[in-house]
Amino acid sequence: SSVLIQGDTGTGKGMIASAIHYHSINHRGPFVQVNCAAIPENLLESELFGHVKGAFTGAIDDRTGRFEQAHRGTLFLDEIGELSPGMQAKLLRVVEEKQFEKVGGSKTVKVDVRIIAATNKQIEQIVKDNQFRRDLFYRLNIIPIKVPPLRERMEDVSLLVDHFIEKFSYKMGKDIKAMTPEVLDIFMRYPWPGNVRELESVMEFAFIQCNDDYLGS
Incomplete structure (x- = not known):
């Protein structure tokens, strides 16, 4: 089940995500981290889903994305509240269908990944403000964890x-x-x-x- 961790910056959300992974049935699989706020919007799709050779200028080889790297393990998506509406829609599809296509590709890639998401925002509020998809929020918020400041x-x-x-x-x-x-x-x-x-x-x-x-x- 997906996990959504909410807490102020620096409260240890990454430590909690790591602990959840290493005490789960997926502990033998990879633990892959992505900071959604640290990667430019135009690169984030390729970072998450990978791309095929020639998909865009500079794509000189096929690339495996973070979802594929996390197959049979856990993908930790930090600062999920920073995702654009377009990326939220793409993420929702993977959460629901457990499959995607690489950037520039047509072949469907199937993955078995547990998602742990984290945010320092009041995510219920940004859902109300229509800045974050309600359906994606419900999909991620299966196991909610709120981390108080130290x-x-x-x-x-x-x-x-x-x-x-x-x-x-x-x-x-x-x-x-x-x-x-x-x-x-x-x-x-x-x-x-x-x-x-x-x-x-x-x-x-x-x-x-x-x-x-x-x-x-």
């Missing part, structure tokens, strides 16, 4: 600190065991306006600076 779930800070210690220990080849209680207390009282993304950046910087067994010692 300041409203401060109990998660210590869990996220542990997660980032594990992540950056592996990434940087350091054996940092934990964060000192004094620094953790500061973290627990800070409002984190940049949400999980800000916390991750602070943790990464702390790791770069740390040469001890404990962060903050």
Whole structure:
């Protein structure tokens, strides 16, 4: 079933999408991410669905799109609220029929993909304002998840600190065991306006600076 995650920028929607994938029946399949807001409109269709050689100027080879790459896995569509009406219509068809044609192609490509979509917009409102298709919203919103800002779930800070210690220990080849209680207390009282993304950046910087067994010692 499709999942729709709503939350402010930096609240960890991508982490949640990844966790859903790796704890699902599709966990052995690929987890493919696309930021719909980061790709120009004229390139997004090719990015999602691929293209055939000669489809447009510069299409010198066939290209596999993200939907095909995510076959038997999960496609995470971030910032879904930024899609144009035309792209919304094309996405709706794939969600409903599980098939599409590449840009410039006539052959139908069938895919088995779970879609996890995310947005930092109040999507119910943009549906009411006719900026987002109601039928597509209902198709994506099978399992809705609303992620509050980090300041409203401060109990998660210590869990996220542990997660980032594990992540950056592996990434940087350091054996940092934990964060000192004094620094953790500061973290627990800070409002984190940049949400999980800000916390991750602070943790990464702390790791770069740390040469001890404990962060903050």
